Each structure stands twice: as C-alpha cells, then as structure tokens.
Amino acid sequence: MKLLTAVATCAACIVIASPASAQFQKPDDAIAYRQGAMNVMGEHFGRIGAMVNNKAPFDAKLAAENAAVVAFMSKLPFAGFIEGTEKGHDTKAKPAIWKEADKFKAAATKMQEDVAKLNTVAQGGNMDEIKAAFGEAGKSCKACHDEYRAK
C-alpha cells in the first residue's frame, strides 16, 4: 500500500467549530453534498485507522495531515440534512434524523468534538494517543451510523 504525501494542513484548522451553511438548489444537491463530505471524511479517517490498526506503517506526518482533513470535513455534512431530504439520491438517512433532530445534532456534535481531539493529538504525533483518540472518534461515528443510517 502506498502512502503518498497527504494534504498539508494547519493546526489552526482545529478550531473550526460552527455549523455549516445550508443553501442548496434542490434536495438532491443537499443529499449529494452530505454524502460527498462524509465520503471524504471517511477516506481520511480510514487512513488513520489503517495506521493505528497496523495495516499501514505509522507515519506521524501523514496521521496529522489526515486528522486535520477529518476535523475540517466533520463540520460540513450536517448542513445537508435539511428538511425535504429524507428521500432521494440513494440516501441511507433514516427518518429518525428529522424526528429527533436534537438527538441527531448532539450525536453530530459529539463526533465533531471527538475528531477535534483526534486532530489535536495527531498534531502531537504520539501513536498511542492517536490510537486512543481514533478509537473514541470511531465509536462516535459508529453510534451515529447505527442509529441514523440504514444498512
């Protein structure tokens, strides 16, 4: 498996914190947007996972770069879960997202906090800390997917 140079990122990106903008031309655009953002986030998260699970050599710089992308991306997809996007564009989003919006938002916030922590430790380069933080963030991802994403 090749480990090429990842995106050069900035520590300041850790602080991105407020909710993303919602302004879509049509419902399917919102769905494609959230799926795209989730996909990009998942790819970079998975690259850290490969390292902490010994499926790829540990590379502190690469872990830091990927974590920064994950932290940045984590803010984006939720803007796409707007009313009227419960169906369409092959969405796996469950209706519960809109029925219990506060709970969904809390789960999203938890994930964002966890990946922000992952990013913070990843910038430090300590593999054990990254592994622990990755595990916590992974739990948040899974909890939300289990609850709100159809198989």
Add this chain to the structure above:
Amino acid sequence: MKLLTAVATCAACIVIASPASAQFQKPDDAIAYRQGAMNVMGEHFGRIGAMVNNKAPFDAKLAAENAAVVAFMSKLPFAGFIEGTEKGHDTKAKPAIWKEADKFKAAATKMQEDVAKLNTVAQGGNMDEIKAAFGEAGKSCKACHDEYRAK
C-alpha cells in the same frame, strides 16, 4: 433563499498547498472520493457565485467562509485521479486526464492558485475583488471541465 451561518474557518487555511494523499481500497473508492470532494467544493463555490451574480445578498462573512472551504477542498480531489480509475462509478472523467497527465496537473494547479487568490481577497471582504477573483477561478474550473470532463 436562506443564508444560514457557514463554517467558521481560519485564514491560515489559505496556505494549504501540497498535493493530497492517494490511498484507496479500490478504484471506485477513488472515484467516489474525487466526486465527493468536487461536489463539496462546487457547492461552496456556487454560493459565492450566487452572491457575486446578485442571486443572493452579498454577505462578506459568508463569502469568506465559503471561499476558505473552497480553498481547502481544492487540494483534495486530484488524489482520486489515480491509474485504473478511468472507468467506473459513473465517472465523467475523460481518458485525456491520464494521457496528458502533466497538462491535467497544470490545470488543477491553476485552479488551486485561483481559488487561493479568491480566498485571499474573500478574507478582505471587498465585493468587487471577490467578484473579479471568482470570475478568474470560474474560468479555471470551466477550462478543466471542458477539457477533461464528459458532458
């Protein structure tokens, strides 16, 4: 059209500059990734477009936030144009991407430079400057799409 609060970003994000990492499990993952990243970039770029084309009220903060997302996203998709991803996952990528890789890379770099400039002026908040930089960046997007993306 509602203009909700967009992602809070950081001026330091302007400087992200090196190529993105390529490390995909399978070719379709790379295609979905690049499409996802392009989608997210396009959404935020389009929001600036709506403002500079008087289809949405000009909001300097929103323009700055969207431009920062565009600049960040511009670094990501090209990692997905790896060998073996000429077909699959409904890609519209033309074979020329791989036949004239240097030319494609130059076009990608031109776009990245143009959106970096857009981001720089967007952080300043001057509508006329944003409009001019948006126009230049839009030309780069279009040139590359005309050349390398099937209709």
